[in-house]
Amino acid sequence: MSAPPLTKFARSPRRSGESQDRRTELVLGVLACGVLALVAGMVIFVFAKAWPSFSHNGLKWFGPGGDVGAQLQAIFNSPADPANYVYLLRAWPLIYATILVTASSVALALAFAVLSAIFIVEFAPNRLRRILEPTVRLLAAVPSVIYGLIGVLVLVPLVGNHLITRAQKESVIFVVQLTGNSLLVAVIVLTIMITPIMIAIIVDALRSVPNGWKEGAAALGVNRWRVMWTIVVRSARPAIIAAAVLATARALGEAIMLAMVAGSVAFSPNPLDGPTFFLEPIQPLASTIVINAEGLTVVPFGQTLYAFAAVLLVSAAGLSLCGYAAKQPLKRYGIRA
Amino acid sequence: MEGMMPPPIRRIVVDEPATVVAAPAATSQTNGSTPSHSSPVSVTAPRRRAASLAGGIERMATHDLSILYGDKAAVKNVSLPVRQGEVLALIGPSGCGKTTLLRSLNRLVELTATASRQGRITLDGQDIDALEVTQLRRRVSMVFQQPNPFPMSVFDNVAYALREQARKRPRKSELGPAVADALQRAGLYDEVAADLAHPALRLSGGQQQRLCIARSLAAGPEVLLLDEPCSALDPGSTEIIEDLIVRLREEVAVVIVTHNLQQAYRIADHVGFMYLGELVEYGPAEQIFGSPQEQRTQEYVSGAFG
Secondary structure, rough: OOOOOOOHHOOOHHHOOHHHHHHHHHHHHHHHHHHHHHHEEEEEEEEHHHHHHHHHHHHHHHOOOOOHHHHHHHHHHHOOOOHHHHOOOOOOHHHHHHHHHHHHHHHHHHHHHHHHHHHHHHHHOOHHHHHHHHHHHHOOOOOOHHHHHHHHHHHHHHHHHHHOOOHHHHHOOOOOOOOOOOOHOOOOOOOHHHHHHHHHHHHHHOOOOOHHHHHHHHHOOOOHHHHHHHHHHHHHHHHHHHHHHHHHHHHOOOOOHHHHOOEOOOOOOOOOHHHHHOOEEEOOHHHHHOOOOHHHHHHHHHHHHHHHHHHHHHHHHHHHHHHHHHHHHHHOOOOOO | OOOOOOOOOOOOOOOHHHHHHOOHHOOOOOOOOOOOOOOOOOOOOOOOOOOOOOOOOOOEEEEEEEEEOOEEEEEEEEEEEEEOOOOOEOOOOOOOOOHHHHHHOHHHHHHOOEEEEEEEEEOOEHHHHOOHHHHHHHEEEEOOOOOOOOOEEHHHHHHHHHHHHHHOOOOOHHHHHHHHHHHHHOHHHHOOOOOOOOEHEEEEOOHHHHHHHHHHHOOOOOOOEEOOOOOOHHHHHHHHHHHHHHHHHHOOEEEEEEOOOHHHHHHEEEEEEEEEEEEEEEEEHHHHHOOOOHHHHHHHHHOOOO
């Protein structure tokens, strides 16, 4: 007597329980490692390309000194002989512009987003909420170039023709030309651009705060605004930090829109100028890369642009770390961070 | 009323393990008090208090109070006094409106969008609608079924109401004595005094619930509402909290909702039995458990349904 034939399932090892898991593990592992390797490769590539620019300037690369625009022009026009490549660069105005525009718009957007989210979660009438929420999510998905277009077609002429006075133009005439392309417009448009995504994240976070905490506070005779502020916003802080980090990353990397509205003049606005400070043009790092992308074929110029990219990469990584570090002390009291 | 048929009663086998919860109390000392009334068979627990403080002044009262969720009435025409210096227990099967009635006393029920109210509630003779809702809730505070300490330190939890009530933010040193006092009254101070910065959410369930009571007491309420405060707790914590409630009734009027008949018998001075939104019977605990006037009360306290 021969043994009975194996069942259908036993004969198809491809689908049998454990071996399939092993295959899944392998495939997913390879995919994950592949992604990591790609990112690591990209970082190494950018830094390798950027290295000559950093090594020629040393730490002074990050410092102030001279006109960045003229320096970039000189690098672009450097002789074809590798021995005579020009690398001199003092990138402070670009870094300063990046910090200035990012920090101001993230701070503004954070305030707007937290207050709007509180309104949507707690105070908005139901009908209004049903309109507001999808609208916010839609706005979060609008491509930045559209914001840039509106900025350059509407806000820039508005500021240039009506807000900037003749006296203000004359006061800085020997330093920079005030056209309306300005820090002010850049911050306004960037704030409008990053606020929706922050609202969306913070609304979800506020809503996930346990109802028991809200009721517990309300039962102590605390009004709705104070309940939201002292209990709900307080316990949603990790998510608010996460939203701020995400928005900051987007603001840091924003290139096209800022190139359109910020003026593309590598200038450091001087706070001592008073109100004129906000009307002076700027040029952040990411915009600098976009504006000058056609010069990549000139070797030292390309290396300089890679150096900008490297700085942006490191700041983005540093930003994530800062966000992580900021959440840690909140874990102590049992807030899910 | 006599001619009306009582509503259909859902007869189920009484869940005996639920009665077992009373066991630790039965083993605890009774402070020399003995039940003066013959209690029904199912309620064997000793009373925790020496005697009812008779003739307490009436602090709150409901007058023909009805609460509706949409069209559905959860509480129907309930008139009930809440007296200073006594524990009022609301008993009744699930879904009979006990919690809704309790939540209406400090207008927390209004947080539910569909809820509406008919009838009057008074606090010291004054209609509670005439009070600002935050003022009302400061005077009539509530402790919930699930312990809900805020995600802060023990100190900050108790100081929360004090800080919110203060006109300008008080310093920590100014709050210290008041916080210690509230913790002491809630019987938690000795356990947490060593580390008031301890995260409240890392306390045990019973400690969390006592912290919630301390948090309410710190606000200086005149009436304390307790919504099944022991249902999520172990017997040991339950016993501590029951002792606490009996002590507290001297300072504040206490209303407690409970599913646990033994608990109601142990701690309550007056008991209201609710069924399907109606207040079927209200009276001294001895009467409700010893010689109930209504048939439905008799059946409920003897465990015929639940």
